Amino acid sequence: MSAPIDPGEAPLLSVERLTRFYGERLGCRDVSFDLYPGEVLAVVGESGSGKTTLLNCLAARMKLSSGAVRYRMRDGEMRDLAALGEAERRFLMRTDWGFVHQNPADGLRMNVSAGANVGERLMAIGERNYGEIRGSAHDWLSRVEVPTDRIDDSPRAFSGGMRQRLQIARNLVTAPRLVFMDEPTGGLDVSVQARLLDLIRALVAELRMAALVVTHDLAVARLLSHRIMVMKEGRVVEEGLTDRVLDDPQRPYTQLLVSSILQV
Amino acid sequence: MSTAQEKPETPYNFAYLDEQTKRMIRRAILKAVAIPGYQVPFASREMPMPYGWGTGGVQVTASLIGPDDVLKVIDQGADDTTNAVSIRSFFAKVAGVKTTTHTKEASLIQTRHRVPEMPLSENQILVYQVPIPEPLRFLEPRETETRLMHALEEYGLMHVKLYEDIARHGHIATTYAYPVKVEGRYVMDPSPIPKFDNPKLTNSPALQLFGAGREKRIYALPPYTRVESLDFEDHPFRVQEFSEPCGLCGASGVYLDEVILDDHGGRMFVCSDTDHCEGRREAGHRGHLAGAMGAPGAEAAE
Amino acid sequence: MYVAVKGGEAAIANAHRLLAERRRGDPAVPALTVDQILQQLSLAVDRVMGEGSLYDRRLAALAIKQARGDLVEAIFLVRAYRTTLPRFGASLPVDTGKMAVERRISATFKDLPGGQVLGPTFDYTHRLLDPDLEGEAEPEPAATAEDPGEGAMARVTDLLGEAGLIEPDPESDGEPGDLTREPLSFPAPREVRLQALARGDEGFLLALGYSTQRGFARSHPFAAEIRMGEVEVEIEVPGMDFSVPLGRLKVTECQMVNQFRGSAAAPPQFTRGYGLVFGHAERKAMAMALCDRALRARELGEDETAPAQDGEFVISHCDNVQATGFVEHLKLPHYVDFQAELELIRRLRAEFEDREGGQEREAAE
Numbered sequence: 001m002s003a004p005i006d007p008g009e010a011p012l013l014s015v016e017r018l019t020r021f022y023g024e025r026l027g028c029r030d031v032s033f034d035l036y037p038g039e040v041l042a043v044v045g046e047s048g049s050g051k052t053t054l055l056n057c058l059a060a061r062m063k064l065s066s067g068a069v070r071y072r073m074r075d076g077e078m079r080d081l082a083a084l085g086e087a088e089r090r091f092l093m094r095t096d097w098g099f100v101h102q103n104p105a106d107g108l109r110m111n112v113s114a115g116a117n118v119g120e121r122l123m124a125i126g127e128r129n130y131g132e133i134r135g136s137a138h139d140w141l142s143r144v145e146v147p148t149d150r151i152d153d154s155p156r157a158f159s160g161g162m163r164q165r166l167q168i169a170r171n172l173v174t175a176p177r178l179v180f181m182d183e184p185t186g187g188l189d190v191s192v193q194a195r196l197l198d199l200i201r202a203l204v205a206e207l208r209m210a211a212l213v214v215t216h217d218l219a220v221a222r223l224l225s226h227r228i229m230v231m232k233e234g235r236v237v238e239e240g241l242t243d244r245v246l247d248d249p250q251r252p253y254t255q256l257l258v259s260s261i262l263q264v
Numbered sequence: 265m266s267t268a269q270e271k272p273e274t275p276y277n278f279a280y281l282d283e284q285t286k287r288m289i290r291r292a293i294l295k296a297v298a299i300p301g302y303q304v305p306f307a308s309r310e311m312p313m314p315y316g317w318g319t320g321g322v323q324v325t326a327s328l329i330g331p332d333d334v335l336k337v338i339d340q341g342a343d344d345t346t347n348a349v350s351i352r353s354f355f356a357k358v359a360g361v362k363t364t365t366h367t368k369e370a371s372l373i374q375t376r377h378r379v380p381e382m383p384l385s386e387n388q389i390l391v392y393q394v395p396i397p398e399p400l401r402f403l404e405p406r407e408t409e410t411r412l413m414h415a416l417e418e419y420g421l422m423h424v425k426l427y428e429d430i431a432r433h434g435h436i437a438t439t440y441a442y443p444v445k446v447e448g449r450y451v452m453d454p455s456p457i458p459k460f461d462n463p464k465l466t467n468s469p470a471l472q473l474f475g476a477g478r479e480k481r482i483y484a485l486p487p488y489t490r491v492e493s494l495d496f497e498d499h500p501f502r503v504q505e506f507s508e509p510c511g512l513c514g515a516s517g518v519y520l521d522e523v524i525l526d527d528h529g530g531r532m533f534v535c536s537d538t539d540h541c542e543g544r545r546e547a548g549h550r551g552h553l554a555g556a557m558g559a560p561g562a563e564a565a566e
Numbered sequence: 567m568y569v570a571v572k573g574g575e576a577a578i579a580n581a582h583r584l585l586a587e588r589r590r591g592d593p594a595v596p597a598l599t600v601d602q603i604l605q606q607l608s609l610a611v612d613r614v615m616g617e618g619s620l621y622d623r624r625l626a627a628l629a630i631k632q633a634r635g636d637l638v639e640a641i642f643l644v645r646a647y648r649t650t651l652p653r654f655g656a657s658l659p660v661d662t663g664k665m666a667v668e669r670r671i672s673a674t675f676k677d678l679p680g681g682q683v684l685g686p687t688f689d690y691t692h693r694l695l696d697p698d699l700e701g702e703a704e705p706e707p708a709a710t711a712e713d714p715g716e717g718a719m720a721r722v723t724d725l726l727g728e729a730g731l732i733e734p735d736p737e738s739d740g741e742p743g744d745l746t747r748e749p750l751s752f753p754a755p756r757e758v759r760l761q762a763l764a765r766g767d768e769g770f771l772l773a774l775g776y777s778t779q780r781g782f783a784r785s786h787p788f789a790a791e792i793r794m795g796e797v798e799v800e801i802e803v804p805g806m807d808f809s810v811p812l813g814r815l816k817v818t819e820c821q822m823v824n825q826f827r828g829s830a831a832a833p834p835q836f837t838r839g840y841g842l843v844f845g846h847a848e849r850k851a852m853a854m855a856l857c858d859r860a861l862r863a864r865e866l867g868e869d870e871t872a873p874a875q876d877g878e879f880v881i882s883h884c885d886n887v888q889a890t891g892f893v894e895h896l897k898l899p900h901y902v903d904f905q906a907e908l909e910l911i912r913r914l915r916a917e918f919e920d921r922e923g924g925q926e927r928e929a930a931e
Contacts (some may be wrong), residue, residue: 087416094420109424113431116424123427124420130430130496152431282652305749310645315891317898340902347898349575377902395895407878408752433914439906458906478888480749504909521901522908536902 010072012037012178012210013058018067020053027053028234030067037177038208042225042242044215044257050234052182055214059099059180060089071178094121098171098179098209102186104163107170108155114141114166115151121174140169144199161192165199172203179204181213185220197223218261222246230254279326279359285309289327289482293473296484301446302414303397308480318351319477321374321393328389328473329355329372334362336370341378341519341536348376365539377440379461381518381540384470386487392455394476397483399443399453419451422494430499439504445492452483452491459493460503460519466491510535511553513544589634603627612816612845613637617886618644619746619765620651621815621844638767642887653747658809660797662819662842664718668796669846672722673789674823680719685794686846722791723821723838732823732836752878759861759881763854764843766884772849774874775856783860783872786825787839794818794846818843820851824859837866 011034020027028050035041043051056062058069060081070078074096084092093099101107108117118137119127127133134151141148144165146158155163164184171179184200185193201224204211213224221228221242228245230238230253238251249255277283292306311319329335335355339348343365351374352363364370367380376393384390400410403421413419422443429437442459446452454465455474465472465485472485485491493501509516511532518540520533532553535541545554590597604611604627614626618641626644633639669685672678726732736756743754745761754762763771778785796816800809822839839859841851860874873879883889 086412090416090418112424112428115431116427119427120420120424123423124418128423128495128497130427131498133427133496134431276650280650282650284652285649305751307747307749309649309746310642310887311649312646314642314894315888316893316895317891319891340899344574345899346578349578353575376898377900395892407882434917437910437914439910440903456900456903458902460906478892504906519902520905522905536905 009037010078011035012039012072013212014070014078015058016068016070018054018057018069019065020057020062021065026050026234027065028057028231031229031236032067033229033236033239035178035210035212037210039227040204040211040213040225041227041229042213042215042221043229043231044218044221045231046216048233049231051214051231053234054231055180055182055212058212059097060084060093061099074177094124095174096176096178098168098176100164100167100171100179100181100184102183104155104160104167107167108163110155112154113152114146114155114158117155117166117170118173121170125174136173137169140173141166143203144169145195159192161188161196164188164196168200168203172207172209175207177209179209179211181211183215183217184213185217186215193220200224218246218257230257276358278331279329279355280312281309281323281326286327289323292482293324293327293484296473296482297471297486299450300486300489301444301450301452301483303481303483305480306482308477311477313350313354315478316395317347318374318376318393320475320479320482321376321391321477322351322354322475323477324391324473324475324482325355325372325374326359328391329359329361331359331361333371334364334369336364336367336373336539337375338373338378338380338537338539339376341380341521342538344538366543367537367539377456377458378519378536379457379464381515381535381537382543383464384468386469388470390468390470390472392457392472392474394453394455394474394479394481396441397453397474397476397479397481399441399451414450417449419445422451423496426494426496426499430496436495436499436501442501443494445494446485447490448492451494454491458504458519459501462491462493462501463503506533508533509551510541510544511551513541513549513554514551515541515544515549589632598631600624600627600631603630609846610635610637610640612847613768613850614640614644616844616847616850617641617765617767618648619844620644620648623845638886638890642890645887655801657812658800658802660799660815660817662793662797662817663721663724665793665795665797665817665819666814667719668794668816670719670791670793670795671789672791674722674791678722678725687848719793721793721821723823726790726823726836730833730835733838735838750881752881753864754877754881756858756862756865759877760840760842760854760858762881762884763841763857766854766857767886767889768847768850768853770884770886770889771853771857774860774880775853777872778856778860778874783863783868783875785837785839785856785859787822787856787859788824789852790821790823792818792820792848792851794848816845818845818847818851820848820855822852822855822859837862 013035015031015033018031019029031054033041043054045051053062057064064082069081071081072078081089099107109120115134115137118140119133122133122136137151138148141151146162146165146169150158155166158166185196188196197220204224213220215221225242228240228242229236230245230251232253238245238249238254245254246258249258279286289306292304296302296304308320308323311322313319313322325335335352336343337348337352339345342348355361356363367373367382371387372389372391373380374391374393379390398410400413400421403425404410404413426436429435438459440458441453441456442462444452444454444462444465454462467488467490468485469487471487474483476482495501506516506520510518510520512534515535519536521536522531523534524531604623607630610630611623611626614629614637615621615623618626618629625647626640629640629643630637632643667680667683669687670680670683672682723732727734743758745758750758777783794816796814799812799815801812802809820841823836824839826834826836837859839855841854841858843851843854857874857880860872861877861880863870863875870876
């Protein structure tokens with residue numbers, strides 16, 4: 001899969017020597033990269049490799065110990081995320097960004113209907129027409145292949161795969177430019193996983209979103225991402241185009257990871 | 265009933281609270297007036313009536329009332345309900361002020377759950393008793409979180425609730441304590457008045473003050489403040505409508521109480537605002553059931 | 567015929583007269599005196615003083631009489647009276663180390679300087695109803711100590727502190743907050759939490775403290791010391807270089823010693839939970855100390871998972887005057903709101919029936 005990158009374009013997200021400690025213990029260290037509009041970057045590694053810490057720091061859900069994360073706002077200006085005010089940060093998170101949690105219950109409002117879950121972001125940014133909000137919810141449910149007659153049902157009555165698709169719809173309704181995904185297919189049956197991956201791949205391409213996907217599953221990374229970053233013990237050990245890294249891993253650790261998955 | 269006493273027969277300070285406490289409350293009121301709809305924390309005191317029975321309103325009234333004020337107290341629209349009687353007699357005792365049941369004679373009106381039907385004037389102050397001042401409370405139980413939501417104007421959740429109502433019932437199912445937005449900024453709980461009364465809040469010539477004693481908050485609507493009830497463009501805010509006029513005075517376009525007449529399901533509707541109803545009857549208005557019965561409340565008031 | 571359902575002043579006045587009559591009970595039985603309550607129901611008096619947060623035994627006894635023995639009502643009366651008192655100043659912190667001890671026990675040391683002083687306690691009594699109390703039987707005089715000693719005894723936690731085994735009491739950084747004069751905000755500092763707990767409902771705090779023992783915020787407490795007795799209250803007068811004694815208060819203090827913490831930088835130390843209450847109120851002081859410790863979870867880097875650790879939950883709900891007022895306000899009329907709900911439910915039901923009717927017609931076609 002080749003990245004739809006316009007060579008003249010500026011990066012959307014620029015990360016410089018991102019480091020995070022938990023007291024004495026290292027979370028991740030000296031991570032630097034740029035992410036371009038429309039590009040999908042997979043961060044792979046075992047549990048404890050620092051990939052979730054990295055994700056939380058990037059998504060401004062956790063403070064950095066040192067380093068910087070800059071984001072190109074819709075007006076084109078690069079802003080240091082640490083310098084954003086709380087109001088700006090929250091606004092960014094519910095408009096220009098999405099965050100897809102591994103467990104859909106963490107990203108959904110389980111006590112309101114599917115329609116309200118999708119409509120919430122629209123209402124939060126001032127949409128005040130019930131019919132239009134409902135129309136968008138309807139449209140998005142069908143785009144993520146949730147039967148639209150389930151619009152007034154509670155997500156509690158949904159299967160795991162359907163909840164995850166609902167969570168994706170809830171995030172994409174404001175047309176974000178960057179989506180963070182934390183093991184988006186974890187905990188799902190293999191057949192459900194495959195369908196969901198196809199859906200994500202199609203939506204990301206169609207909406208030309210940038211995405212940062214954290215996963216321990218190299219098959220997910222191969223299917224979704226243009227570029228891969230391999231992490232071990234808090235540091236990036238190898239980085240490159242997805243096909244290159246998976247077909248011709250350079251580092252012993254990456255070779256071990258690649259060789260440990262079944263070849264099909 | 266409305267006799268001014270010569271001098272309060274109590275060992276307490278005028279209007280019960282000491283002057284320092286009154287000053288503290290007045291400072292909170294000034295801040296509340298300066299930031300319409302914002303809930304100002306204040307060091308609420310224990311009062312001789314229980315929390316939840318109007319201690320916030322009583323403290324606001326006590327800090328504002330002067331010897332020349334004329335006080336009216338209503339509960340559910342009526343002057344003769346137990347709690348209204350109790351609060352009125354409290355101020356008659358500790359402040360020796362003149363009291364009244366007539367809306368137009370009052371300079372200070374303390375209310376629970378209603379706004380008088382008669383339009384108020386610039387010379388009047390309406391003090392609401394508030395049980396739960398936080399309009400977001402039942403969506404988010406934590407004070408730390410709701411204060412942040414107000415600070416950042418994060419009110420999307422409020423509309424999620426209204427959306428759910430419409431999706432489930434076809435219309436918004438909040439009938440009282442219906443949330444409002446003040447001057448386009450703060451979302452505010454108007455206290456548990458029926459939403460019927462919400463339109464009276466906006467652009468009122470009277471100063472409106474809200475006191476929550478147990479929750480220790482004061483907030484305000486200065487005169488002529490813009491107050492909008494939350495809604496959707498295609499599901500606009502609407503008030504209750506009654507199918508029949510008041511059985512006693514024939515008034516329509518007012519809020520009515522349902523009165524059970526017998527145990528065979530017989531019932532009638534009468535004005536919730538007793539002063540308004542009495543005034544109309546004195547002026548010769550008659551409802552369709554007025555001839556058949558004695559004047560309500562007359563026997564109890566004697 | 568329409569009957570006025572709204573209460574009138576006459577009805578209220580009558581209800582109050584009936585209340586006064588019921589309070590008095592059978593006039594053939596001699597009226598209870600405030601002195602009798604003071605002397606013979608002294609633990610009730612202490613509870614009302616503590617939760618009423620006003621140290622005045624006589625007023626508390628009067629409140630109990632007026633409230634017909636309903637202690638929450640009596641506490642409420644005392645609080646309402648307290649509101650009207652002007653404040654002239656603040657005393658210096660009382661020194662419980664200099665307490666004239668009437669009772670002092672430690673569950674952590676078998677013997678300690680000053681010894682275990684049992685004092686007047688229900689502990690170790692058999693809870694057997696005593697029919698003799700139906701009569702006027704006078705108890706045998708209690709033995710008195712031959713050598714009453716100095717009275718002042720070092721606190722157990724000070725003994726532990728000298729060896730560095732327990733965290734030091736935090737240094738005061740300026741003026742403490744005042745729950746009764748400033749609005750509460752969260753997270754509340756510890757001194758404000760302690761004020762709220764000291765005024766808080768004994769039953770509520772007891773249940774929360776108990777929950778920490780049952781695993782909901784377990785802190786492995788030991789009752790290092792419980793002491794009860796009188797302490798001197800002193801005030802600083804501007805222009806004088808010594809403090810002036812105002813009088814003496816009876817208080818109960820409980821110091822809980824809890825599981826230690828430590829880190830790479832700091833050696834392990836026991837942590838504290840503290841309770842201090844007016845009068846003789848041991849159960850309350852112990853419950854308070856357990857709750858205080860649980861509420862320090864965040865400060866001590868512990869997970870906040872249990873109700874007793876949730877400052878906003880505990881502090882917002884521990885005051886029985888607030889709680890009783892709001893629960894009992896449900897007795898007030900809610901006609902207006904109920905009318906609005908009644909109207910809505912009728913409309914919803916009518917719409918529901920219309921829909922159902924419509925579907926049946928469709929099905930029939």
